[in-house]
Every structure is written in structure tokens, then in C-alpha cells.
Amino acid sequence: MVKNLLSLFLTFAKIGVMTFGGGLTMLPLLTKEIVEKKKWASEEQLLDYYAVGQCTPGIIAVNTATFIGYSQAGIAGGIFATVGMVTPSVLIIIAVAAALQQFMEYPVVASALMGIRAVVCALLSHTVITLAKKSLVDIVTAMIFIIGFVLCFVFDITPILVVIVGAIIGIAVNKVREVRKK
Amino acid sequence: MTFLYLFWEFFKIGxxxxGGGPATIPFLFDLANSDYGWFTQKQLVDMIAVSESTPGPIGINMATYAGYNAGHSVMGLAGGVLGGIIATAGLVIPSIIVIIIVAGFLKAFSENKYVKSAFYGIRPMVTSLVLFAVYGIVSQTFYQDGAFAWQVIIISLIAFALMFIKKLKKLHPAFWLVLGAVAGVILKL
Structure with missing residues (x-):
């Protein structure tokens, strides 16, 4: 049992170190480590976990890690896999954050950061485009998007409320569709 | 007290x-503009840059970084370390709870019509939320200290245009960020 938990922790720590970007970019790495090497899940199961991980709240990488850990060693397994997954991030980010703070005052670093911020704006804009392509699949979703746009830009409502309104509209729309079918 | 709030705020985000990493940006943007004063919008942009170019899932990296900044603002380095750990724990605990509950009836959950229709409505909303946060971040980066930062705007537009080119699309974000850093140093931004 202990060996099992340790193995979960180490495997996911390794995946955490080797992941750049999270989300979908992680899938090939997961397949290699989890399906081929450790045989903790079949490729089909992994895709199932992944699909559910995307439609439950939270970080997809963490959801998938919890799933696999839980399937191998119960609740403790889920926790160890997740802690393994996030440990590299926590160590690396704290080190980088502390270092960056030290160098922030140098003019060269300030200039570099300004250039980096310009690129972040471009990257984020592309993220919005990708999200829009994936989520705006028909007229109804486009209308929900516009409602969300108004809620954010005009009424400045907290993100949590916007998500809840989205869920309610989604359920209501599909109820109406069901009734119409009958 | 700060650490308690920090845990609670990230628990809510979790x-x-x-929709993973990008979906946390609107919440972090909201925090940057809140009364907590944990980090500024400018710091948020730096956090995104670092999170995209270091190993690990971006959502986790950003949470750790945000927690570090929040803890550092009240207790220095030790506070930063503690804050990073607490924020990350807050973010993942809801995931662990939800997944363990759902794991028992995996198929039934993902095929449940209410779950499906809720997500049908949530996804476009998340796009609006991210757009709103990105608009805020971009406008603040482009318009600084009461004037348009023309050089920043031009670099950003060039990068934005280049990212549409198919062959360049596959390049890792870190590559673009390094280019941005080089441009920044050359132009002495």
C-alpha cells in the first residue's frame, strides 16, 4: 500500500515536471506513463477520465490525476497522485517568484518584462479565440456568450455568478428543447 | 487571517x-481588482508569463504564484512560501472531493442530461469571462501611466499576427515570451 502510494506520488511528480502547459498537451505524456509503463488504465479509460475531468470543475490535470490515483488506491491514492502532480509546480514557482522579486529592480529585467507582457497579451488573445471556437458551436451558445458579455462588461458581476447563470440557462434551454420534441 | 481568506478564495476558484487553466484567469483578474491587495493587474500578467514558461499545469502554477504574492505582501518570504502552498491546496481540494464523489458513477455522470446541459451553458459563459479578463489585461498593458505604450502595442500586434501562421502555431508559448523579452531589452521598453 505504502509502496503503491509512493509510486503514484513519484509518477505524477514526474508528469508534473515534464508537463508544459497542462490541459490537452498532457495527453501523450499521460498515455506513455500511465497506460504503457504503469498499466494503471487502458487508453480508453484514460480518455474517459480525461473527458470527465474536463466537465468537472478545477484544473484538468489535477482531475485526471485524482481519478487515476483513486482507481489505484482509493481516497489516499487520489490525494497522493494530486499532491505529486502539484509538488513540482509549487517548488519551481516559489523559486522563480522569489528570484524574480530580487531582479525586478534592474532596468534590463524591467525592459524584458515589458516585452514579455506585450507577448502575454497576444497569447491571451489567441486563448480567447481558441475558447470561442470550441464553445460557440451554435446560435444558442453564441447568444449565451453575448449574455455573458453583457453581464461582465455592463454589470461587472462576479465570475461565480456568471458561471451559475450559464448552468441555469443551459439546463433551461435543453428543457425547452425536450418539451418541444414531445 | 490572510491565509484563511487565501484558502477560501482559491477553494472557490477550484x-x-x-475548463482548466484559462478558466482561472477571470477569477485571478477579479482578485487583482479586489480590496485584498494581494497582487496588481501588472503582477498578474507577469504571473501568467512565468506560469506559461515553467513546467507544470498553468492553472496550478498561477495559483501558487498568486498565493506567493499574497503571502509575501503580509509576511515576506516565509509568508510567500506558505501562501503558495495554501492557495494551491485551496485550488485542488474541491477537485479531489468532486472527482472522488463522481468516480463511482463515472459514465452515468458524464452522460447525465442535466450535467451535459449545464456545461452546454457554462462553456460559452467561460469564454465571455476570459474575454472580459483579457480585455482588462490588454487595455492596462497598452495604456500605461496615462499614455498609449506604442512600442508595447506594436510588439503585441506583431506577435498576435505571427501566431496565426500555421507553422508557428505549434511553437511553445515560452518561445514567444523569450522573443518578447529580447524585443523589450533591445527597445529598452
Missing amino acids: LFAV
Whole structure:
């Protein structure tokens, strides 16, 4: 049992170190480590976990890690896999954050950061485009998007409320569709 | 007290950020503009840059970084370390709870019509939320200290245009960020 938990922790720590970007970019790495090497899940199961991980709240990488850990060693397994997954991030980010703070005052670093911020704006804009392509699949979703746009830009409502309104509209729309079918 | 709030705020993010890393940005943007004063919008942009170019899932990296900044603002380095750990724990605990509950009836959950229709409505909303946050971040980066930062705007537009080119699309974000850093140093931004 202990060996099992340790193995979960180490495997996911390794995946955490080797992941750049999270989300979908992680899938090939997961397949290699989890399906081929450790045989903790079949490729089909992994895709199932992944699909559910995307439609439950939270970080997809963490959801998938919890799933696999839980399937191998119960609740403790889920926790160890997740802690393994996030440990590299926590160590690396704290080190980088502390270092960056030290160098922030140098003019060269300030200039570099300004250039980096310009690129972040471009990257984020592309993220919005990708999200829009994936989520705006028909007229109804486009209308929900516009409602969300108004809620954010005009009424400045907290993100949590916007998500809840989205869920309610989604359920209501599909109820109406069901009734119409009958 | 700060650490308690920090845990609670990130617990909420873990519970409501649907769609992974990018979905946490609106919540972090909201925090940057809140009364907590944990980090500024400018710091948020730096956090995103670092999170995209270091190993690990971006959502986790950003949470750790945000927690570090929040803890550092009240207790220095030790506070930063503690804050990073607490924020990350807050973010993942809802995931662990939800997944363990759902794991028993995996198929039934993902095929449940209410779950499906809720997500049908949530996804476009998340796009609006991210757009709103990105608009805020971009406008603040482009318009600084009461004037347009023309050089920044031009670099950003060039990068934005280049990213549409198919062959360049596959390049890792870190590559673009390094180019941005080089441009920044050359132009002495």
C-alpha cells in the first residue's frame, strides 16, 4: 500500500515536471506513463477520465490525476497522485517568484518584462479565440456568450455568478428543447 | 487571517473554474481588482508569463504564484512560501472531493442530461469571462501611466499576427515570451 502510494506520488511528480502547459498537451505524456509503463488504465479509460475531468470543475490535470490515483488506491491514492502532480509546480514557482522579486529592480529585467507582457497579451488573445471556437458551436451558445458579455462588461458581476447563470440557462434551454420534441 | 481568506478564495476558484487553466484567469483578474491587495493587474500578467514558461499545469502554477504574492505582501518570504502552498491546496481540494464523489458513477455522470446541459451553458459563459479578463489585461498593458505604450502595442500586434501562421502555431508559448523579452531589452521598453 505504502509502496503503491509512493509510486503514484513519484509518477505524477514526474508528469508534473515534464508537463508544459497542462490541459490537452498532457495527453501523450499521460498515455506513455500511465497506460504503457504503469498499466494503471487502458487508453480508453484514460480518455474517459480525461473527458470527465474536463466537465468537472478545477484544473484538468489535477482531475485526471485524482481519478487515476483513486482507481489505484482509493481516497489516499487520489490525494497522493494530486499532491505529486502539484509538488513540482509549487517548488519551481516559489523559486522563480522569489528570484524574480530580487531582479525586478534592474532596468534590463524591467525592459524584458515589458516585452514579455506585450507577448502575454497576444497569447491571451489567441486563448480567447481558441475558447470561442470550441464553445460557440451554435446560435444558442453564441447568444449565451453575448449574455455573458453583457453581464461582465455592463454589470461587472462576479465570475461565480456568471458561471451559475450559464448552468441555469443551459439546463433551461435543453428543457425547452425536450418539451418541444414531445 | 490572510491565509484563511487565501484558502477560501482559491477553494472557490477550484469549485467554479470550469475548463482548466484559462478558466482561472477571470477569477485571478477579479482578485487583482479586489480590496485584498494581494497582487496588481501588472503582477498578474507577469504571473501568467512565468506560469506559461515553467513546467507544470498553468492553472496550478498561477495559483501558487498568486498565493506567493499574497503571502509575501503580509509576511515576506516565509509568508510567500506558505501562501503558495495554501492557495494551491485551496485550488485542488474541491477537485479531489468532486472527482472522488463522481468516480463511482463515472459514465452515468458524464452522460447525465442535466450535467451535459449545464456545461452546454457554462462553456460559452467561460469564454465571455476570459474575454472580459483579457480585455482588462490588454487595455492596462497598452495604456500605461496615462499614455498609449506604442512600442508595447506594436510588439503585441506583431506577435498576435505571427501566431496565426500555421507553422508557428505549434511553437511553445515560452518561445514567444523569450522573443518578447529580447524585443523589450533591445527597445529598452
